[in-house]
Amino acid sequence: KAKRKPVIAGNWKMNMTPSKAEEAVKETVELTKGMDGCDIVLCVPFVDIRVAVRATKDTQVKIGAQNVHFEKNGAFTGEISADMLCECGVEYVIIGHSERRQYFGEIDATVNLRTKAALKAGLKVILCVGEILAERQANITAEIISMQTKLDLAGVEADELKNLIIAYEPVWAIGTGLTATPEQADKACGIIRNVICGLYGKEAAEAIIIQYGGSMNDANAAELLAKENVDGGLIGGASLVPAKFTEIVKAAQ
Numbered sequence: 001k002a003k004r005k006p007v008i009a010g011n012w013k014m015n016m017t018p019s020k021a022e023e024a025v026k027e028t029v030e031l032t033k034g035m036d037g038c039d040i041v042l043c044v045p046f047v048d049i050r051v052a053v054r055a056t057k058d059t060q061v062k063i064g065a066q067n068v069h070f071e072k073n074g075a076f077t078g079e080i081s082a083d084m085l086c087e088c089g090v091e092y093v094i095i096g097h098s099e100r101r102q103y104f105g106e107i108d109a110t111v112n113l114r115t116k117a118a119l120k121a122g123l124k125v126i127l128c129v130g131e132i133l134a135e136r137q138a139n140i141t142a143e144i145i146s147m148q149t150k151l152d153l154a155g156v157e158a159d160e161l162k163n164l165i166i167a168y169e170p171v172w173a174i175g176t177g178l179t180a181t182p183e184q185a186d187k188a189c190g191i192i193r194n195v196i197c198g199l200y201g202k203e204a205a206e207a208i209i210i211q212y213g214g215s216m217n218d219a220n221a222a223e224l225l226a227k228e229n230v231d232g233g234l235i236g237g238a239s240l241v242p243a244k245f246t247e248i249v250k251a252a253q
């Protein structure tokens with residue numbers, strides 16, 4: 001397997017009040033102590049950021065947000081800027097998650113704006129792409145994920161790629177208990193790597209971290225992570241239980 005350091009990231013979605021977050025973050029820090037074979041990230045709700053950053057200070061666990069606005073500041077009621085996240089000690093941000101695309105009007109054009117703004121601010125971006133079930137059944141998965149990757153990265157400079165992670169998340173696998181097979185995950189991540197090769201060259205393609213996400217858990221993580229093109233995971237449900245999340249981190253060592 002290529003020598004890329006995997007990234008295991010939890011996506012808490014809209015779960016955990018600050019008091020619960022503090023407990024879960026502290027437990028995750030304790031349980032994953034010494035597991036330095038992968039980078040460990042928890043992407044928490046905005047209101048949990050302060051307690052989460054405090055509880056992970058000088059530890060192996062990094063904190064991420066789940067969205068970011070693309071403007072620097074101004075009259076955008078309810079939005080959060082990249083500078084705000086940076087000043088709060090956030091290092092990562094998920095952009096283009098399928099739930100944002102499905103329920104909140106997110107499209108590739110706005111995913112692209114967010115990605116560029118976040119990278120410019122120095123955040124590490126976890127960019128999500130993935131096909132819906134009808135697209136897989138119509139045999140157009142490769143076209144869909146290639147198109148999303150190209151549109152979402154338009155105008156992103158080669159030297160910003162070191163802060164970019166792509167998460168391949170088939171929408172039919174998210175929160176459904178239906179995991180992609182290791183072969184399906186490997187193939188799709190390989191397609192995305194090829195797109196990066198076409199856009200930025202071979203070296204960039206070999207270096208970029210591409211995660212799988214979609215009902216990854218303590219039971220199936222090892223076989224997914226063993227695949228050549230799968231460099232980690234973006235984990236929803238299982239990241240809410242520190243012991244389960246830790247098993248996935250363990251599988252990535």
Ligand code: PEP
Nearest residue numbers: 174175213214215236237
């Ligand atoms: C996700 O939210 O990115 C995700 C993969 O969720 P789950 O692990 O619950 O399918």
